[in-house]
Amino acid sequence: MSPVVAVAGCPNAGKTSLFNQLTGAKQKVGNWPGQTVEQYSGKFSIDDTSFEVVDLPGTYGLVAVSAEEAIAATYLAEEQPDVVVTVVDSSNLTGSLHLVAQIAEAGHRQVVALNMVDVAERRGIDIDESVLEDWLGVEVVRTLARRGQGIEELKQAIARSLDRPAQPLVIDYGPVVERHIGGLVESIVATSEVAGLTLPRWTALQLLAGDTVLRGKLAGVPGGRHILAAAAADRDGVAAETSVECEMELAEHRFSWITELVNEMTGTYTVATIWSDRVDRVLTHRYLGIPVFLVVMWVVLRVTADVTAPYLDWVDAVISGPVSRWTVSLLALVGLDDGWVESLFVDGVLAGVGGVLVFVPVLFALYLMLALLEDTGYMSRAAAVMDRAMRAVGIPGKAFLPMMVGFGCTVPAIYATRMLDSSRDRLLTGLITPFMSCGARLPVYVLLATVFFADTKSMVVFAMYVLGIAVAVLIGFLLSRTALHEEDPSPFVMVMPEFRMPNLRTVWILVRQRTGSFIKGAGTTILVASIVVWFLLAIPLTGDGGFADTDVEDSAFGLVSKGVAPALDPLGFGEWEQSGSLLSGFVAKEVVVSTMAQLYAVEATAEVEAASGFVEDLAEIGSSFVQAGADTLRAIPRVIGLDFVDLTDETDTALQTAVRTSFDESSGGSGQLAALGFMVFVLLYTPCVAAVGAFRQEFGTKWMWISVTGQFVVAWFGAFLVYQGGSLLGFG
Amino acid sequence: MRLTSLLNAIEESSGPVTGIDLALRLGIAPGEVAAMLDALRASGHLAPEIAAPEPMSNCGSAGSCSMTCPGPGECSLVIDLNVTGLEIRGLSR
Numbered sequence: 001m002s003p004v005v006a007v008a009g010c011p012n013a014g015k016t017s018l019f020n021q022l023t024g025a026k027q028k029v030g031n032w033p034g035q036t037v038e039q040y041s042g043k044f045s046i047d048d049t050s051f052e053v054v055d056l057p058g059t060y061g062l063v064a065v066s067a068e069e070a071i072a073a074t075y076l077a078e079e080q081p082d083v084v085v086t087v088v089d090s091s092n093l094t095g096s097l098h099l100v101a102q103i104a105e106a107g108h109r110q111v112v113a114l115n116m117v118d119v120a121e122r123r124g125i126d127i128d129e130s131v132l133e134d135w136l137g138v139e140v141v142r143t144l145a146r147r148g149q150g151i152e153e154l155k156q157a158i159a160r161s162l163d164r165p166a167q168p169l170v171i172d173y174g175p176v177v178e179r180h181i182g183g184l185v186e187s188i189v190a191t192s193e194v195a196g197l198t199l200p201r202w203t204a205l206q207l208l209a210g211d212t213v214l215r216g217k218l219a220g221v222p223g224g225r226h227i228l229a230a231a232a233a234d235r236d237g238v239a240a241e242t243s244v245e246c247e248m249e250l251a252e253h254r255f256s257w258i259t260e261l262v263n264e265m266t267g268t269y270t271v272a273t274i275w276s277d278r279v280d281r282v283l284t285h286r287y288l289g290i291p292v293f294l295v296v297m298w299v300v301l302r303v304t305a306d307v308t309a310p311y312l313d314w315v316d317a318v319i320s321g322p323v324s325r326w327t328v329s330l331l332a333l334v335g336l337d338d339g340w341v342e343s344l345f346v347d348g349v350l351a352g353v354g355g356v357l358v359f360v361p362v363l364f365a366l367y368l369m370l371a372l373l374e375d376t377g378y379m380s381r382a383a384a385v386m387d388r389a390m391r392a393v394g395i396p397g398k399a400f401l402p403m404m405v406g407f408g409c410t411v412p413a414i415y416a417t418r419m420l421d422s423s424r425d426r427l428l429t430g431l432i433t434p435f436m437s438c439g440a441r442l443p444v445y446v447l448l449a450t451v452f453f454a455d456t457k458s459m460v461v462f463a464m465y466v467l468g469i470a471v472a473v474l475i476g477f478l479l480s481r482t483a484l485h486e487e488d489p490s491p492f493v494m495v496m497p498e499f500r501m502p503n504l505r506t507v508w509i510l511v512r513q514r515t516g517s518f519i520k521g522a523g524t525t526i527l528v529a530s531i532v533v534w535f536l537l538a539i540p541l542t543g544d545g546g547f548a549d550t551d552v553e554d555s556a557f558g559l560v561s562k563g564v565a566p567a568l569d570p571l572g573f574g575e576w577e578q579s580g581s582l583l584s585g586f587v588a589k590e591v592v593v594s595t596m597a598q599l600y601a602v603e604a605t606a607e608v609e610a611a612s613g614f615v616e617d618l619a620e621i622g623s624s625f626v627q628a629g630a631d632t633l634r635a636i637p638r639v640i641g642l643d644f645v646d647l648t649d650e651t652d653t654a655l656q657t658a659v660r661t662s663f664d665e666s667s668g669g670s671g672q673l674a675a676l677g678f679m680v681f682v683l684l685y686t687p688c689v690a691a692v693g694a695f696r697q698e699f700g701t702k703w704m705w706i707s708v709t710g711q712f713v714v715a716w717f718g719a720f721l722v723y724q725g726g727s728l729l730g731f732g
Numbered sequence: 733m734r735l736t737s738l739l740n741a742i743e744e745s746s747g748p749v750t751g752i753d754l755a756l757r758l759g760i761a762p763g764e765v766a767a768m769l770d771a772l773r774a775s776g777h778l779a780p781e782i783a784a785p786e787p788m789s790n791c792g793s794a795g796s797c798s799m800t801c802p803g804p805g806e807c808s809l810v811i812d813l814n815v816t817g818l819e820i821r822g823l824s825r
Contacts (some may be wrong), residue, residue: 209775247777248777251771251774251777252736255735380815492749492818493754496815497814
């Protein structure tokens, strides 16, 4: 029978990489008995001996708290593998050596893989592995598992270890604990059914540490209850004599032992403040943290709104020019031009989907900036800063996590409320999370800000994001003082990653996935919505027109939108086109823009430019792309306020002109105020039908209706305040 | 009794607390706090927080958050805060 090698290690120590290198392609995947956790096993051979390798779940120690730890602890105790390979993260020796020490205390034959030594060396940690070999009586092998370095040496060490008897590690836990261990070991040795389970000293240690898995097992063993009673008395005895709970007393001694070991291994036990800690002190500072967060957000939105403008214009020109011409030409080839089919493709699909695709560069820039912030570790700092600000007004701790997720998309943010402890906290967070401005709302802001606030575009977009946070905090504050009273917050530690230079590959993968998701949405949701809107615009309900040949005001869409429009009149955007866009925005926020593009395109009955040659079109696309790239580079200094070259395009697109005219007319000349109110309304009203569905699943139908109604009311009053308040103050 | 002091500091905090907060409170380096948190994790005093169980059963496909209902780990638009939450566990208490 092949010797069995179990691979153990903390999460992120490189255990999986090492297992893969050991076993190559010879792997099997199954489930651990009675668990949903996957079990990986494989084989390797050396010197004609075949070894079976089992990959244990990542665990920090052998006191079973999580399911993964229980699996690892139970496997080691019951299966007694021939060798345990423990993977150690060399850059975090103190974190990894607890597991090494516990496995050694349990009496397993062990080989230590000192992994990620390159990372440790970069951090100036010089490790003398012979110290670990001397202290534990084990063989230590340096490995770089990702690159496959040290794997052959590790295999040799595993083979050699079979000839060596296991040397159980004995840590001195101090006179009090040792006396109780001694008494308990005597009881265990005297009970044959218990004595045979594991090393008696290890059984005693685990019982004193309060290991629930072992206690459950002993409860079913003859004589086990007697041992459990003795262990309980010993735990109480230790607590009474040391004034510290027994398991904490054990942890303190083991921690001191490991600190001393690491000190000898590395020469100096380095816990000095590193540069990441210094940066953290500023970024998470009680008073500086929030201004820094706002500046970071401002830069993100400045890049998003300003720097991408040349590419936004380029996509717009490509869609409204060559793509529209090619579409018409193709339809003419099959004899479908000049009819309702051409209208469906040009005024429905191209205007709708194209109207949203124009904003791909904007979303690309937003996702790029967010990915950079995520990968450097800043987003977790921002979450900590937000948390402090919100707790000050009674919003539950941890609420900031789903709220930050809401900057990306409201749907997962609502599901992320599950990480909160109580149903009250989950509900409160679910009610305020939709006010965080998701990526889908950005095209609406950019369109209107470009038309009405060309010089301060990024500042207006930034203001929308800040307003979203402010409204969420205000609503949370009101709810926590009224319907949802605050409960005692539960303590928990936020472990944040160290600051690091962003990994460009990771950033690129994130940006590609997210931008792809936006484009996929344009090809599915927006496409369907655009076709539905086109049909509703084509169907005449009044007037003399026929299908696809009717005055849009007489269409089904026009009549429904007209029915809603009076409610929005006090907000300055009571034209039916505006109310219609907001209605369709209930499907998804990007649809607001696509519907505007469709409605204004239909009304303007814009003719597609005369056809030119295909090759000339491709040349035009290529040259304008290069020009857009040059303009983007020249626009970068504008992020910090340096305007070397005037890149302002004074010429509005057809959609921008139509939007400007529409808002000016609906507000009696106060187009800026009405547009600002419209943006506030889009920010605050119901995010989309998917978010409503998610909310109903999480919190039930009653709260869903309260949420939807509340958001409409808040949005209406928000826009009302902006428009009417602004008019009263003379800003119109 | 360094671990005991740290665990007490965590218990006394109202809501989330960062390693920097704890280091400032205890007057030690953040790196030392990190090492002590690892020790408390290994001894079972701290454990990663566990989200509430999945309540939905018929969610759509992953990838887009627009019309389907992917869970938190399935949507590409989820912003990864890269934060691990550690909660105090009662062990045998």
